[in-house]
Amino acid sequence: MTQPLWTPTPGQIAKTAMSGFAAASARRFALSLPEYKDLHRWSVERPDQFWDALWDWAGVLGEKGGVIVENLDKMPGAKWFPQARLNFAENLLRRRDDTDAIVFRGEDKVKRRLTWRQLYGKVSSMMAALSAEGIGPGDRVAAYLPNLPEAPIAMLAVAGLGAVWSSASPDFGVQGVLDRFGQIEPKILIGVDGYHYNGKTHDCLGKLKEIAAGLPSLQKLILVPYANTSPDLLGLPNTVLFDDFLAPHPEHDIVFERFPFAQPLYILFSSGTTGAPKCICHGAGGTLLQHMKEHLLHCDIKPGDHVFYFTTLGWMMWNWLMSALACQATLMLYDGSPFYPSGNVLFDYAQDEKFTLFGTSAKWIDALAKAGLEPAKTHDLSSVRLITSTGSPLAPESFDFVYRSIKSDVCLSSISGGTDIVSCFILGHPALPVYRGEIQCLGLGMKVEVFDEAGQSVIGQKGELVCTRSFPSMPVGFLNDADGQKYHNAYFAKYPNVWCHGDWVEITPRGGVVVFGRSDATLNPGGVRIGTAEIYRQVEQLHEVVESLVIGQDWDNDVRVVLFVRLRDGTELSD
Structure with missing residues (x-):
């Protein structure tokens, strides 16, 4: 047993x-x-x-x-x-005290904290700002953001209005984003100027310009400054910084409309x-x-x-x-x-x-x-x-x-x-x-x-x-x-x-x-079904292998299993 x-x-x-x-x-x-x-x-x-x-x-x-x-x-x-x-947002914002609701830590060592009271307040301002832009039930708002506190603030505001949220990570390429957001036709795009990964700062402003240009439905781009506290907005039409978007709308008690x-x-x-x-x-x-x-x-x-x-x-x-x-x-x-x-x-x-x-x-x-x-x-x-x-x-x-x-x-x-x-x-x-x-x-x-x-x-x-x-x-x-x-x-x-x-x-x-x-990646050599995870499990035990990919190739009226591996630096394939 x-x-x-x-x-x-x-x-x-x-x-x-x-x-x-x-x-x-x-x-x-x-x-x-x-x-x-x-x-x-x-x-x-x-x-x-x-x-x-x-x-x-x-x-x-x-x-x-x-x-x-x-x-x-x-x-x-x-x-x-x-x-x-x-x-949905009402159910996630049921607390309004001064304990932490969100804690953020970035690779660049930036640390931020938002209490429940602060989160509620920012969501209330964001809801008012979006509403002033004509956002209401069924409208789509898209985000191209790192995992920052601005993301839950914006999502909760969108949900609170009965609108629809969709998001992508800033490591996505322009075409990958347009393949997604182009279909949903967002009225608002919330983007970031750049992000930090593996010790490097990656600029996103160039990609954002292309993405915005490829979305005819877009009314406004809201920019979150993360890589730079004062990003250059030149070439980004109808763009406003995140805090500036909220600023005209004071924090207030939210009257949540309830939806089906x-x-x-x-x-x-x-x-x-x-x-x-x-x-x-x-x-x-x-x-x-x-x-x-x-x-x-x-x-x-x-x-x-x-x-x-x-x-x-x-x-x-x-x-x-x-x-x-x-x-x-x-x-x-x-x-x-x-x-x-x-x-x-x-x-x-x-x-x-x-x-x-x-x-x-x-x-x-x-x-x-x-x-x-x-x-x-x-x-x-x-x-x-x-x-x-x-x-x-x-x-x-x-x-x-x-x-x-x-x-x-x-x-x-x-x-x-x-x-x-x-x-x-x-x-x-x-x-x-x-x-x-x-x-x-x-x-x-x-x-x-x-x-x-x-x-x-x-x-x-x-x-x-x-x-x-x-x-x-x-x-x-x-x-x-x-x-x-x-x-x-x-x-x-x-x-x-x-x-x-x-x-x-x-x-x-x-x-x-x-x-x-x-199951659609299941291999079938000789009529025997093998899950790819069964092969990866064995290969990943080899210290010399960093990554691997296994495929089934039609071969000689059957299926042969082909394994690709990326070896650790300094290692040579000997057998």
Whole structure:
């Protein structure tokens, strides 16, 4: 029997929000929910009860309405909380005291702090400024920003008005940005003059000029000075500095208008192998409720926690991180290289600010291991209760590294979902053991199954990750897809009325999940399906290899596996 790498104590289990929610739900609906498998089964068999209970338990601000879901088993087509009214920003700005809401640290050593009161005030000014520009429900505002405090300020103001937020990271090239923002036709663009990465300052003004010129819909460019306190605005028409944009509008009490549950909130982008990126529109209510479930229950985030995720504005984990404000947690923002001036820079930040949740990517953890870092010996990480990893499968050896070299007494949650649902299908659980190479559990309310090649549900076998029942954070739809055909083809073409996510996974008999990679990246030499992650796992154990790429090439009436590697400096390929 495989031994867990970490097991919560009975005392830890009793204090988790998950235990409290299970007990409250059992009382409310006269259920017996002694184990997580029982709680999960109820959440997918009676999703109407589950999401109703979650709304109340999480304390969502708004009117819930008397109907939880219409057309539950229609995918796409189910309508969640059709009578509900809420405001996303109102739910994230429920505190107004003088404790920290946002802490920022940049590679250039700039440090900033915003209290809840200051955040609320700046959002109120930004809402008034945007409103004066004619921004209202359904209008699009785009951001081309580093991970600065101005980003959540602007996002919350946009959401507060019922408008739609979309963002990209400033390391994107001009054409990549125009491929995205050109489709959504923003009225406002919020950009940056430059950013710092790996010891260098990268100018963005030239790119911003091209981007602005390529967006005929643009009314105004709002510039955040970061690389230079007094950037040159020459050649940037209709441009105003961020603080100057807010200045005419005094801080004030916000009267939040409440919108339908499916009010568009975010447009995220998902690139395929051909054509322009898909513009995926996510609703305010589904995003809020799903994120509160993941944060409160699966991550056990509590008021006052310091929540960090190493992300840019080009990754959905930024959107995920923002919602931690609804739990009254403090957002810990970082912008810059995680390896400059050394690989300890994020651990320095975690130690100084006493992170409670440390979120990152599997690739970063692997890079730490290759660099031979041992923060467990050099840093005080006693405040960290949870380490989360996503972006790609976390190899079993990386689990070993975390517990050996980062922290031994921590819940390590490898989580998996995607831009498509702006959330997760597979999650951690603070009251369950952690097993090597295995994600702890299926997410509550997510009827996740694995289908074999015959479309049959299987346990203990590799197959396609599917979701066989609707859930609130399904996209509202794709932009410029009036008949819904692009949306249908993306997820529902393979199995009728079933969401096919495109991941190659296995659900273990104990209820955990092993992810092997994307199913569309699965190799098939000699008719044997191999997940690319299985190959990367072995290659990444070689100290001499810095990066690798594996492909399947049609060859001699079969498929041959071709591996490309980038070797460490000073290393030669000998075999």
